[in-house]
Amino acid sequence: AIRMTQSPSSFSASTGDRVTITCRASQGISSYLAWYQQKPGKAPKLLIYAASTLQSGVPSRFSGSGSGTDFTLTISCLQSEDFATYYCQQYYSYQYTFGQGTKLEIK
Amino acid sequence: EVQLVESGGGLVQPGRSLRLSCTASGFTFGDYAMSWVRQAPGKGLEWVGFIRSKAYGGTTEYAASVKGRFTISRDDSKSIAYLQMNSLKTEDTAVYYCTREQMTTVVIPFDYWGQGTLVTVSS
Numbered sequence: 001a002i003r004m005t006q007s008p009s010s011f012s013a014s015t016g017d018r019v020t021i022t023c024r025a026s027q028g029i030s031s032y033l034a035w036y037q038q039k040p041g042k043a044p045k046l047l048i049y050a051a052s053t054l055q056s057g058v059p060s061r062f063s064g065s066g067s068g069t070d071f072t073l074t075i076s077c078l079q080s081e082d083f084a085t086y087y088c089q090q091y092y093s094y095q096y097t098f099g100q101g102t103k104l105e106i107k
Numbered sequence: 108e109v110q111l112v113e114s115g116g117g118l119v120q121p122g123r124s125l126r127l128s129c130t131a132s133g134f135t136f137g138d139y140a141m142s143w144v145r146q147a148p149g150k151g152l153e154w155v156g157f158i159r160s161k162a163y164g165g166t167t168e169y170a171a172s173v174k175g176r177f178t179i180s181r182d183d184s185k186s187i188a189y190l191q192m193n194s195l196k197t198e199d200t201a202v203y204y205c206t207r208e209q210m211t212t213v214v215i216p217f218d219y220w221g222q223g224t225l226v227t228v229s230s
Binding site: 032034038044045046049050087089094095096098099100101 | 142144151152153154157168170171204208213214215216217218220221222223
């Protein structure tokens with residue numbers, strides 16, 4: 001199975017900051033990469049698919065980039081509601097796999 | 108409004124079976140692949156498996172950790188997806204989510220999720 005590795009695993013930031021989370025695939029996955037946001041006790045929410053396509057209704061401060069093995073999720077100006085855990089997921093191979101998650105906390 | 112509602116979770120002993128249901132509404136169920144994703148307490152997300160729409164053969168794929176023990180099926184007439192779990196292990200304890208995937212010229216993964224149902228495997 002393709003292994004997805006996110007970094008960092010957790011970090012602290014302040015409202016208004018620009019933050020970037022990275023995701024690396026153990027082999028090339030073209031652009032078959034999605035990003036999800038999950039808040040405690042809630043189901044995940046799709047933010048971005050196809051590496052850079054913003055899901056309908058998701059604020060434009062979220063953006064994604066990358067292809068092949070290296071991907072990034074950027075939040076341009078953190079809002080209070082963005083403090084959550086973020087997961088990347090590859091859907092290139094039919095053994096779909098998620099990254100281990102990045103927990104974004106308030107500084 | 109798109110809704111996915113899981114049911115059937117609960118406490119079950121190791122080695123026993125359990126069947127989860129995911130009842131869908133608000134969209135044409137038969138046009139979508141349906142997946143199950145689980146999350147062990149305090150852990151990350153793990154894809155369990157999916158079933159393609161009939162247009163794509165209605166076939167299934169599974170994670171290695173559940174292959175041979177879990178079976179996904181669907182009843183398009185009732186808009187329900189099922190997860191049959193056999194030979195349950197303590198490590199199968201998790202919240203189980205169902206989610207849909209659009210598999211057409213543009214694949215849109217997991218755009219709607221249910222609220223999840225907790226399965227606890229313990230003696």
